Amino acid sequence: xxxxxxxxxxxxxxxxxxxxxxxxxxxxxxxxxxxxxxxxxxxxxxxxxxxxx
Numbered sequence: 001x002x003x004x005x006x007x008x009x010x011x012x013x014x015x016x017x018x019x020x021x022x023x024x025x026x027x028x029x030x031x032x033x034x035x036x037x038x039x040x041x042x043x044x045x046x047x048x049x050x051x052x053x
Contacts, residue, residue, distance in 0.1 A: 006023065010016045017039060024035035 008016050008019045020037060024037055027033040028035050
């Protein structure tokens, strides 16, 4: 079986998350693979700031 590498990049994360969901769904549905998804948001995306002050 050939390996295929896919790089996903974006700003804000929503497009990257959607791309991962689509790829994972396709792998499970059409290639009988197993997939797990998790999401992690940094403090900047949640509106928090790490700057003192």
